[in-house]
Amino acid sequence: MAISDWPADERPREKLLQRGAGALSDAELLAIFLRTGVRGKSAVDLSRELLAEHGGLSALMSASQQQFCASKGLGDAKFVQLQAVMEMSRRYLSEALQRDEVFASAQATRQFLVGRLRGEQREVFAVLYLDNQHRLIAYEPLFYGTIDGAAVYPREIARRALEMHAAALIIAHNHPSGVAEPSDADVRITRRIREALALLDIRLLDHCVVAGPEVVSLAERGLI
Template sequence: MAIRDWPTDERPREKLLQRGAQALSDAELLAIFLRTGVQGKSAVDLSRELLADHGGLAALMGASLSRFCQSKGLGDAKYAQLQAVMEMSRRYLGDVLQRDQVFSSAASTRRYLQAQLRGEPREVFAALYLDNRHRLIRYEPMFFGTIDSAAVYPREIARRALELNSAALIVAHNHPSGVAEPSDADVRITRRISDALALLDIRLLDHCVVAGAEVVSLAERGQL
């Protein structure tokens, strides 16, 4: 049965308008994005199949172009649309948090970093430059690719902190593997950065590792 033949209050679009987006399931939200199904399947049916095939919404949204296009009903155009939606969401949340957020708690840091790094297909090492009240001055991705002691340069992080007149920093990177457990290399990098910043009287508040919905704080673990 086509969605247009469903009762009005069960159609995803009408349900969203009447009850808000939070009332919809992952499949219903994805169906609105897809707009149409394929022969013999409604958009909701197709969405359920895609979510099952990819292992959930987060995995689908983080899929590579080649993996995404393996699914029937999806192609380059849909992939581009999805990436645009994700980037708009990141920029919106980033703008809101940058305007209002004081990074005084692990919870606020997690929310911001999940918005920025969740779903990145490669490793990204970023710095949050903060003022003396721990308000965000700027978020900047600094290094890309395989993050290890040879790929991250504390002097570059420190130089940028001076340029931005930053009083404190939080650094973060993601693990595309989906496992947020910090490595020994992560701990070593953290100490090198902290030592470099201490010479300039700038505090390193935390180093967070992001993997999907999980964020691990090295400061909370006493590894800073």
């Protein structure tokens, strides 16, 4: 049965307009993005198959162009559209962090970091530079490593913080393994960075570890 033949309150578009995007399932949201299904399958049916094939929405959105376009019903045009949607989301969150005090927008901060670091196949160490009101000055990936780790230099972080005229920092890195639990090495480097910044009267507010959609805060763990 075509979606147009469904009861109005069950159609994804009408459901979103009536109840908001939060009321929709992952498959329904993806169906709106796809717009159409394939022969014998509605957009919702196709969306369910794609989510099962890729292992969920997060994995689908993080798929490479080759992986994405290999799925039935997808192609280069859809991949480009998806990348544009995700980049708009990242820019929206970045503007929110530039406008508002970061800790007052903790959820936006986490979403921003997930958007930037989720799906990276190697470890990426990044810095959020903040002004004296804890608003975002800039986001910058600084160090890159293999899946086993990244070489991180506190002196370079301190130098860039001075160049950015930052009053405080939040540092973040991803765990490509998919496990967000901080390692002993993560705790040690956090303390070294905090000590280097303290000499310059720059505060280290947090160190966030990102693995997929999960974010672990070392500050919340009392490890800073």
